[in-house]
Amino acid sequence: MFKTFDPIKNKTLRVIDNEGKIIAAKWMPELTDEQILKAYKDMLFARQADLMTVNYQRQGRIYTYPPNYGQEAVSGAVAQVMRDDDWLVPAFRELGAYLAKGATLQEMFMYFMGYEDGSIFKNAKNFAPISVPIASQLVHAAGIGYEIKYKKKDQVVYTFVGDGGTSEGEFHEALNFAAVWDAPVVFIIQNNQYGISTPVSVQTKSQNLAVKAIAYGMKGIKVDGNDFFAMTKAVQEASEHAKSGKGPVLIEAVTYRKGAHTTSDDPTKYRTKEEEQEWDKTDPLNRFKKYLVEKKLWSDKEEKKILPEYKKEIDRHFVAAENYGEYPLDDVFKFLYTDKPDNLKSQQVEHERYLKWKEGK
Amino acid sequence: MVNAINQALEIKLEQDKNVIVYGEDVGVEGGVFRVTEGLQKKFGKERVFDSPLAEAGIAGSAVGMAMAGLKPIIEMQFSGFSYPAFNQIISHVSRMQNRSRGNFKMPFVMRMPYGGGINALEHHSESMEAIWGHIPGIKVVIPSTPHDAKGLMISAIESDDPVIFMEPKRIYRAIKQEVNEDHFTVPIGKAKVVSTGKDITVVAYGAMIREVQKAAALAKKEGIDVEIIDLRSIYPIDRETIASSVMKTGRILTVHEAPASFGVASEISQIAIEEAFLHLEAPPKRLTGFDTIVPLPKGEHHYAITGDKIFYEIMRTVKY
Numbered sequence: 001m002f003k004t005f006d007p008i009k010n011k012t013l014r015v016i017d018n019e020g021k022i023i024a025a026k027w028m029p030e031l032t033d034e035q036i037l038k039a040y041k042d043m044l045f046a047r048q049a050d051l052m053t054v055n056y057q058r059q060g061r062i063y064t065y066p067p068n069y070g071q072e073a074v075s076g077a078v079a080q081v082m083r084d085d086d087w088l089v090p091a092f093r094e095l096g097a098y099l100a101k102g103a104t105l106q107e108m109f110m111y112f113m114g115y116e117d118g119s120i121f122k123n124a125k126n127f128a129p130i131s132v133p134i135a136s137q138l139v140h141a142a143g144i145g146y147e148i149k150y151k152k153k154d155q156v157v158y159t160f161v162g163d164g165g166t167s168e169g170e171f172h173e174a175l176n177f178a179a180v181w182d183a184p185v186v187f188i189i190q191n192n193q194y195g196i197s198t199p200v201s202v203q204t205k206s207q208n209l210a211v212k213a214i215a216y217g218m219k220g221i222k223v224d225g226n227d228f229f230a231m232t233k234a235v236q237e238a239s240e241h242a243k244s245g246k247g248p249v250l251i252e253a254v255t256y257r258k259g260a261h262t263t264s265d266d267p268t269k270y271r272t273k274e275e276e277q278e279w280d281k282t283d284p285l286n287r288f289k290k291y292l293v294e295k296k297l298w299s300d301k302e303e304k305k306i307l308p309e310y311k312k313e314i315d316r317h318f319v320a321a322e323n324y325g326e327y328p329l330d331d332v333f334k335f336l337y338t339d340k341p342d343n344l345k346s347q348q349v350e351h352e353r354y355l356k357w358k359e360g361k
Numbered sequence: 362m363v364n365a366i367n368q369a370l371e372i373k374l375e376q377d378k379n380v381i382v383y384g385e386d387v388g389v390e391g392g393v394f395r396v397t398e399g400l401q402k403k404f405g406k407e408r409v410f411d412s413p414l415a416e417a418g419i420a421g422s423a424v425g426m427a428m429a430g431l432k433p434i435i436e437m438q439f440s441g442f443s444y445p446a447f448n449q450i451i452s453h454v455s456r457m458q459n460r461s462r463g464n465f466k467m468p469f470v471m472r473m474p475y476g477g478g479i480n481a482l483e484h485h486s487e488s489m490e491a492i493w494g495h496i497p498g499i500k501v502v503i504p505s506t507p508h509d510a511k512g513l514m515i516s517a518i519e520s521d522d523p524v525i526f527m528e529p530k531r532i533y534r535a536i537k538q539e540v541n542e543d544h545f546t547v548p549i550g551k552a553k554v555v556s557t558g559k560d561i562t563v564v565a566y567g568a569m570i571r572e573v574q575k576a577a578a579l580a581k582k583e584g585i586d587v588e589i590i591d592l593r594s595i596y597p598i599d600r601e602t603i604a605s606s607v608m609k610t611g612r613i614l615t616v617h618e619a620p621a622s623f624g625v626a627s628e629i630s631q632i633a634i635e636e637a638f639l640h641l642e643a644p645p646k647r648l649t650g651f652d653t654i655v656p657l658p659k660g661e662h663h664y665a666i667t668g669d670k671i672f673y674e675i676m677r678t679v680k681y
Binding site: 344 | 386389393411413414416442445482483484485621656661
């Protein structure tokens with residue numbers, strides 16, 4: 001597959017078309033109907049959660065949030081392949097993958113409400129915290145990959161970056177390190193066409209983003225990131241490749257950020273309605289649904305029935321996050337060091353003295 | 362303040378063909394805080410443009426531009442994302458004039474919003490001015506009013522020395538002030554006495570000035586007369602203004618959002634000791650952020666420096 005889709009040929013791996021029809025059965029990933037249906041439902045859930053989060057933000061109940069809307073198939077595919085032991089090293093727009101890893105919506109809500117405790121991810125094994133500085137997490141993935149290889153473990157690291165992130169030096173350093181070490185890392189670029197307002201054409205002169213793999217001596221592939229099946233196939237193959245000691249893989253998932261960069265951003269400033277409508281035709285869930293309906297695995301009726309359940313479930317997590325309670329002063333100081341310096345202790349004591357004075361006023 | 366900085370950029374883009382403005386999302390969008398709004402439209406994509414997303418690349422290419430005779434004004438979207446550029450700043454921006462024995466000038470301006478109080482995500486609330494102030498070879502300024510922002514920005518652009526221009530984003534749109542529309546400068550390295558007083562000197566800058574003013578009003582009710590100094594330049598620091606104020610009041614408190622250790626307040630306390638030791642009636646005092654990460658919004662109130670807390674420290678210092 002990596003030969004057929006050598007990035008230099010600028011071909012895109014695609015399995016179903018925008019109508020959900022199979023156009024390349026050869027690349028259909030091996031999945032049972034049950035798995036396929038679950039994947040769709042998980043993506044539907046993630047979308048619903050995402051849409052509701054933007055609404056909560058508009059209601060002033062949560063702070064800045066980066067929507068995943070339109071990019072659900074990328075995380076959905078990784079969720080199919082990623083095992084409990086595998087590592088997930090995220091950026092900040094991979095909601096479906098977090099949930100698959102065992103993170104809860106409540107934790108995610110807490111994080112974006114401004115609770116550090118939202119990064120604890122109690123039941124998510126080998127899940128790195130959300131990383132805001134663009135592309136900086138990719139080098140960590142290379143380091144984790146080194147450990148896996150050194151300890152001869154059966155694990156893969158999945159790590160994410162956006163199209164804008166491919167301009168950062170650390171993106172290139174991470175690919176190079178992972179390739180030099182033959183580290184089992186799958187790098188996934190969510191090419192959603194924009195870094196905030198800046199289009200890919202301003203980021204790079206390369207014909208595609210997958211081609212950057214070639215210079216580092218590793219495999220790369222450009223995939224229709226809105227095609228769940230193509231993405232799953234690519235992640236499966238990349239994972240096998242990485243696990244077998246042949247080195248890392250770079251997947252460019254071509255997708256579209258239907259929402260804003262974050263809730264503080266206004267996309268009408270930099271893109272047209274026409275462009276958005278054009279991309280709407282490729283929407284990952286619509287395509288997937290058409291496929292399922294055709295195969296009689298799913299129906300509008302079932303979707304209508306399940307959405308209110310999802311909404312209830314999502315709201316339950318949200319309310320739990322909202323009721324998490326006070327953020328104690330001690331939590332500001334508690335985790336910064338394992339061995340807390342006295343200096344820090346006295347700063348806390350000083351502050352408590354002030355609070356006492358304030359109370360007594 | 363957003364408009365004032367925008368005006369300064371516009372004036373200099375108009376006056377000097379060598380002035381170039383670039384960074385992430387500064388062109389089409391006009392910056393995430395709209396500081397560069399309208400400039401690309403007016404001056405074209407060759408002079409005001411979006412760069413690839415790479416802070417080291419932005420700062421490093423600006424070094425080359427400055428060496429070749431341009432006057433780059435670059436933006437770091439948030440100060441918390443400026444660190445990939447750190448290598449360029451500490452290894453080249455700050456050293457080029459010295460290394461080339463003055464052959465290459467470094468008319469380089471790096472703008473960036475900084476500071477807390479906006480309920481932001483991680484890396485969007487820090488105040489790390491001391492890191493930059495510690496580097497020999499660069500100047501660091503922080504305005505607290507639209508007028509100073511404009512005047513300092515024009516000075517920064519007209520300077521042959523590299524200037525890091527930190528913008529207190531919490532008060533980007535908080536202060537309404539008539540600003541002269543023409544070209545004017547505010548000198549780099551000069552502090553401003555915001556209000557005179559005889560009992561204690563309080564030094565601050567950026568968004569903290571407003572909080573100090575609140576505290577001074579509270580102190581006034583207690584009969585305490587506060588002299589407020591807006592530092593405006595972190596480096597070079599205005600020793601003279603600080604010294605003469607402390608000689609008068611005998612007491613000094615410095616307030617900043619940044620962590621305490623190795624911070625600007627320590628520097629100011631030391632100046633007070635060196636310049637006015639025999640006039641001091643209390644040890645120079647610091648009121649700063651904790652030596653911790655700025656907490657996410659649900660915990661940020663613990664970290665925030667409020668007028669109330671400044672008032673508390675003023676009273677403690679006065680009653681020492």
